[in-house]
Amino acid sequence: MALRPLHLLGSPALREESAPVDTVDDAVRQLVDDMFQTMDASRGVGLAANQIGITQRVAVIDAEGQRFAMINPRLVEVEGKATAEEGCLSIPDVFADVTRPERVVLEALDAEGRPFRLETGGLTARAIQHEIDHLDGILFLDHLGPVKRKMLFSRWKKEHKDDATWLKEVTAEPSASD
Numbered sequence: 001m002a003l004r005p006l007h008l009l010g011s012p013a014l015r016e017e018s019a020p021v022d023t024v025d026d027a028v029r030q031l032v033d034d035m036f037q038t039m040d041a042s043r044g045v046g047l048a049a050n051q052i053g054i055t056q057r058v059a060v061i062d063a064e065g066q067r068f069a070m071i072n073p074r075l076v077e078v079e080g081k082a083t084a085e086e087g088c089l090s091i092p093d094v095f096a097d098v099t100r101p102e103r104v105v106l107e108a109l110d111a112e113g114r115p116f117r118l119e120t121g122g123l124t125a126r127a128i129q130h131e132i133d134h135l136d137g138i139l140f141l142d143h144l145g146p147v148k149r150k151m152l153f154s155r156w157k158k159e160h161k162d163d164a165t166w167l168k169e170v171t172a173e174p175s176a177s178d
Contacts, residue, residue: 003038004035004038004053007050008166009090011053011167013054014134015137018137024109028111029112032071035059036060037172041170041172042089042170044062045127046059046130047089051134059131070108071108074132080101080102080121081100086098087140091156094152094155096140096152098140099143103120104120104125104128105118
């Protein structure tokens with residue numbers, strides 16, 4: 001397993017629509033393992049492959065006691081409406097209220113290539129939708145009104161004007177025994 005650098009706002013990979021995975025093989029399983037490790041080290045609840053520069057339809061989730069990979073995910077049913085604060089590992093320190101469906105039914109492949117179906121709500125449903133948006137080249141800021149979106153983009157640009165790259169290295173936190 002390896003920690004991968006995160007692509008930040010401005011990286012072209014975040015706006016690309018990810019390609020479907022043809023075969024779940026060892027390379028895809030390694031990608032999933034790397035994504036879980038990177039997400040955990042970054043203290044996230046979800047991570048899409050394009051957030052580490054890989055434009056394949058692969059994402060991982062760890063929310064509300066549910067930890068899973070979703071390959072070629074698609075929502076087959078959505079219901080309700082809920083507004084909650086969201087943030088993103090690719091846009092650190094920026095948060096905003098986003099309205100999304102409250103309940104979703106997901107169909108995807110797991111890390112072994114087996115199809116699964118999951119009906120869920122709450123944070124898990126929100127994380128699934130957020131990561132599928134990433135796979136479609138959509139950021140959570142795109143769900144905001146134009147004034148709020150412009151304000152947050154402007155703040156981001158100002159705070160990151162000296163950044164030479166769109167990458168953020170991810171480091172593992174030392175364990176208690178270190």
